[in-house]
Amino acid sequence: MVVEDVAGGDVPVAAVGSTGVRALEPLLVATHDGESAFVTNADVSDVEAAVSSLSDGGLPDGADARVSHGDAPTSLPAPDLDGFAGDRAALARCGWIDPRDPEAYDAAVGFSDADADAVLDAAADLHGRGWGDWSQDEPLGGLWAGVRERDDPAVVVVNAHGNPGDALLLEGDPFAVLDGANAAARAVGADAVFVYASEGDEAAAASARAAADAGDFDVPVEVVEGPAVYRAAEPTMAIEAIEGNHRLEARLRPPGPEVEGVYGDPTVVHTARTYAHLVGALAGASSDSRVVSVTGDVETPTTVELGEAATVADAVDAAGVGEYTAACVGGKFGGLTRDLDVALAPDALSANDLGTEGVVEVLGADECPVAFVGRRANVASETNCGRCVPCREGTTQLTEKLRDVYDGTYDEAGIEELSRVMASTSICAFGRDVPRTVRTAMDEFDDAFEAHAAGDCPTGACTGEL
Numbered sequence: 083m084v085v086e087d088v089a090g091g092d093v094p095v096a097a098v099g100s101t102g103v104r105a106l107e108p109l110l111v112a113t114h115d116g117e118s119a120f121v122t123n124a125d126v127s128d129v130e131a132a133v134s135s136l137s138d139g140g141l142p143d144g145a146d147a148r149v150s151h152g153d154a155p156t157s158l159p160a161p162d163l164d165g166f167a168g169d170r171a172a173l174a175r176c177g178w179i180d181p182r183d184p185e186a187y188d189a190a191v192g193f194s195d196a197d198a199d200a201v202l203d204a205a206a207d208l209h210g211r212g213w214g215d216w217s218q219d220e221p222l223g224g225l226w227a228g229v230r231e232r233d234d235p236a237v238v239v240v241n242a243h244g245n246p247g248d249a250l251l252l253e254g255d256p257f258a259v260l261d262g263a264n265a266a267a268r269a270v271g272a273d274a275v276f277v278y279a280s281e282g283d284e285a286a287a288a289s290a291r292a293a294a295d296a297g298d299f300d301v302p303v304e305v306v307e308g309p310a311v312y313r314a315a316e317p318t319m320a321i322e323a324i325e326g327n328h329r330l331e332a333r334l335r336p337p338g339p340e341v342e343g344v345y346g347d348p349t350v351v352h353t354a355r356t357y358a359h360l361v362g363a364l365a366g367a368s369s370d371s372r373v374v375s376v377t378g379d380v381e382t383p384t385t386v387e388l389g390e391a392a393t394v395a396d397a398v399d400a401a402g403v404g405e406y407t408a409a410c411v412g413g414k415f416g417g418l419t420r421d422l423d424v425a426l427a428p429d430a431l432s433a434n435d436l437g438t439e440g441v442v443e444v445l446g447a448d449e450c451p452v453a454f455v456g457r458r459a460n461v462a463s464e465t466n467c468g469r470c471v472p473c474r475e476g477t478t479q480l481t482e483k484l485r486d487v488y489d490g491t492y493d494e495a496g497i498e499e500l501s502r503v504m505a506s507t508s509i510c511a512f513g514r515d516v517p518r519t520v521r522t523a524m525d526e527f528d529d530a531f532e533a534h535a536a537g538d539c540p541t542g543a544c545t546g547e548l
């Protein structure tokens with residue numbers, strides 16, 4: 083590792099996690115006398131030069147950005163570089179503090195010792211984040227109060243499965259996530275915390291395990307990995323995975339996890355983002371920011387954090403995306419739109435039939451929206467859990483109806499009716515969300531669907547299939 087090669091002198095050098103702006107990484111930050119210099123895409127010689135400059139009492143020459151700040155900032159002094167727009171609250175320490183060192187977190191934030199009532203107060207108005215959160219877009223307070231009132235000991239689950247922002251937090255600031263979960267355990271009377279990550283996010287799981295071992299928490303913390311498939315983030319499937327079940331199916335509800343969760347105990351399930359925002363709320367900070375990961379047809383996937391009044395376009399801009407046909411906003415089964423001038427606040431996203439998952443997938447300039455939505459429906463038909471008929475059969479029929487478009491039959495009313503039934507009767511959010519991608523694509527790109535039915539793909543991308 084680069085830092086170990088050059089460490090050992092008077093200048094402390096530490097490897098930290100990602101900032102989320104991966105196009106700039108490896109990112110070198112040299113800090114001295116109230117100022118930090120940022121060197122992007124750094125290599126060994128940059129690290130050596132920075133150590134040499136710091137040994138001589140200065141910052142390295144030729145940095146890509148410099149930021150003046152007070153002594154010993156507790157969070158990354160965000161530079162004027164693409165990707166660092168807006169206020170970083172949940173992501174504040176990602177790329178700044180050593181994720182292996184509990185003392186670094188304690189010095190920066192201080193592990194919370196707030197009592198149960200104080201935590202409940204802080205959580206009262208905090209809204210959940212992400213489709214893997216049982217309080218998705220709803221305040222935590224009421225749910226937690228109900229769990230607390232039950233006689234059984236409760237369980238706290240950190241659902242960090244599959245979302246790039248959650249994985250980033252586990253990787254770069256795991257003590258914040260665990261600190262938030264530990265505070266939640268106090269608030270609801272839990273005697274166990276489970277961190278649930280995807281097998282595909284090895285760094286996140288390893289970082290969470292190291293933090294669970296190194297931290298001094300009130301209750302035991304265990305890290306469990308689940309299969310790297312989208313559906314596995316669904317809160318009740320997360321509980322199934324934590325219990326060791328290999329065939330992941332959503333649970334019927336009611337009762338929900340808050341009544342019968344892990345091993346039958348009342349359980350709160352929130353994403354890593356939600357617990358990171360709780361840490362901010364416990365410190366009295368506002369929680370009206372959103373962690374958004376920009377993926378798809380982008381040079382490098384980027385995770386940014388912006389205020390709720392910022393727009394989807396701002397997030398895409400911050401990720402350095404220039405041209406696009408549309409974006410799928412809100413996760414794998416988000417809404418498709420070419421108008422990105424929509425605020426990141428959940429009510430604004432929902433009003434525009436977009437999702438609030440915190441993932442924006444960009445469709446490049448030559449990507450066909452009809453082909454995109456057909457592939458997405460096919461993924462849904464192949465990866466749903468099979469538990470309920472509306473989703474299991476509906477996704478198959480939806481895929482067939484979208485294939486029929488290529489054969490000249492665009493059954494618009496039939497697709498709409500099927501979508502309506504799936505959205506209203508599927509057991510879990512997976513099946514309820516799939517129709518959104520199809521519905522919004524038909525609204526936004528109706529002319530493209532008609533053109534395909536007439537044997538033409540306006541982008542030229544589907545020539546071979548028509």
Ligand code: SF4
Nearest residue numbers: 467469470473510513
């Ligand atoms: S909606 Fe789909 S993923 Fe959810 S329970 Fe039904 S079949 Fe399974």
